[in-house]
Amino acid sequence: MASKPLVSIIMGSANDWEIMQQAARQLQDFGVAFDARVISAHRSPDLLFDYIKEVTAQGVQCFIAGAGGAAHLAGVIAGKTTLPVLGVPIPSKYLKGMDSLLSIVQMPKGIPVATFAIGEAGAANAALCAISMLALHDDGLAKRLTAYRQQQADAIKATTLPAL
Numbered sequence: 001m002a003s004k005p006l007v008s009i010i011m012g013s014a015n016d017w018e019i020m021q022q023a024a025r026q027l028q029d030f031g032v033a034f035d036a037r038v039i040s041a042h043r044s045p046d047l048l049f050d051y052i053k054e055v056t057a058q059g060v061q062c063f064i065a066g067a068g069g070a071a072h073l074a075g076v077i078a079g080k081t082t083l084p085v086l087g088v089p090i091p092s093k094y095l096k097g098m099d100s101l102l103s104i105v106q107m108p109k110g111i112p113v114a115t116f117a118i119g120e121a122g123a124a125n126a127a128l129c130a131i132s133m134l135a136l137h138d139d140g141l142a143k144r145l146t147a148y149r150q151q152q153a154d155a156i157k158a159t160t161l162p163a164l
Ligand code: RP5
Pocket: 011, 012, 013, 014, 015, 016, 040, 066, 067, 068, 069, 090
C-alpha cells in the first residue's frame, strides 16, 4: 500500500491469512492504510521486535494480531508497545480456537490486549475497532463508519420473515 500504514496486521503463520484477510478487507473498504505481515512470536522473535520498532517509527497507530494455539503473539506485541493491541484468536485444529481465545484473553494485569471473537468475525471486528479509534481524529472516517452502521440498521429494518 502506497501511503504510510496506520494499522499493522501481524499473524503467526501464513495459514492464518484466510481468517486475517477479513481484517485487511475491512480496512481496505474504509480506505485505511495498513501493513500485513507474517511474523511469529516464537519462530522469529527478533524479527517481531525489529518490525514493531520500524512500523511504530512510521506512524502506525495500533496493531491487530492473529494467532492460533498457544497464541502469545498479541501479548508479546503488547509487551513491546504502548499502542493499542487487538487480538484475534485463530481457529486451531484440535481445540477449535478455544486455546487461542484463552491464550489471548487471559493477559495478566498491566499489559492489556483487547480480545475479539474466534475467527472471521473477530478479524473483521478488530479492524472495525481500529477504524473507530482512528475515527476519533478523522471526521471523514467517522462519517463512513456511521454510514456503515446505518446500512446494517436499514437492513434489519427491511427484513421480513417468510410466511408460516
Ligand atoms: C501459530 O501457530 C500461528 O498463529 C498458527 O495459527 C499456528 C499454527 O501455525 P502453522 O503450523 O500452521 O504455521 O503460531
